[in-house]
Amino acid sequence: ETVLTQSPGTLSLSPGERATLSCRASQSFSSSYLAWYQQRPGQAPRLLIYGASSRATGIPDRFSGSGSGTDFTLTISRLEPEDFAVYYCQQYESSPWTFGQGTKVEIK
Amino acid sequence: QVHLVQSGAEVKKPGASVKVSCKASEYTFTTYYLHWVRQAPGRGFEWMGIIYPSGEIRIHAQKFQGRVTMSRDTSTSTVYVEVSSLRSDDTAVYYCARDLGGWNFFDYWGQGTLVTVSS
Numbered sequence: 001e002t003v004l005t006q007s008p009g010t011l012s013l014s015p016g017e018r019a020t021l022s023c024r025a026s027q028s029f030s031s032s033y034l035a036w037y038q039q040r041p042g043q044a045p046r047l048l049i050y051g052a053s054s055r056a057t058g059i060p061d062r063f064s065g066s067g068s069g070t071d072f073t074l075t076i077s078r079l080e081p082e083d084f085a086v087y088y089c090q091q092y093e094s095s096p097w098t099f100g101q102g103t104k105v106e107i108k
Numbered sequence: 109q110v111h112l113v114q115s116g117a118e119v120k121k122p123g124a125s126v127k128v129s130c131k132a133s134e135y136t137f138t139t140y141y142l143h144w145v146r147q148a149p150g151r152g153f154e155w156m157g158i159i160y161p162s163g164e165i166r167i168h169a170q171k172f173q174g175r176v177t178m179s180r181d182t183s184t185s186t187v188y189v190e191v192s193s194l195r196s197d198d199t200a201v202y203y204c205a206r207d208l209g210g211w212n213f214f215d216y217w218g219q220g221t222l223v224t225v226s227s
Contacts, residue, residue, distance in 0.1 A: 001170075033211075033213075035214075037214075044217035044218065044219055044220055045203075045214070046217075047213065047214060047215045047216075050208075050211070050213050056215060057215075088152075090213060090214075092212035095168075095212075096155050096168045096170070097155045097212050097213075098155065099152055099154075099155075101152050102152065
């Protein structure tokens, strides 16, 4: 089973700042089958990025994804108040599909 | 707009069973893949299995085989997950989630159903 390790656990930033979240896989991907989700308290996850770098429908362009192999990054260029939430990566390279443990982006 | 509406919260005793439903609307139910994923405190997200458009079902064998059953009713556009022999570590929020084109990532999620296992 592929283990995804996200870092940091918590990111304390101010609105308008740039957020950089990391997701590292325990084995290398031959294809960029990695997705990112946002989860606000009490809500279901929302798909942000798939294929490591493709934005889902309706997702603002301040969200971007990059990476390949074992190292992937989600970048939020300028944090808006609604972006303070928990972010999860998920791999769909090899079954069973697995998730990272999450990075919480909190207001500094 | 796709909607996945799940059944309400459940409280069960250890050893019992629970069946959670997920009703889909506003898309052609039999053309998409639907997954069940659970989110447990301290253990994060766990993928449980998938129901294919054909009706075929694949369950995460290692973890859930033998205790988890999935099914669907095309007449009501509803899918189900049933977990038997409940243990305290089955306490979680259970989500159904739609899969865009069979790629195994999830573009729409139900609102979640909290299942609490407690004596």
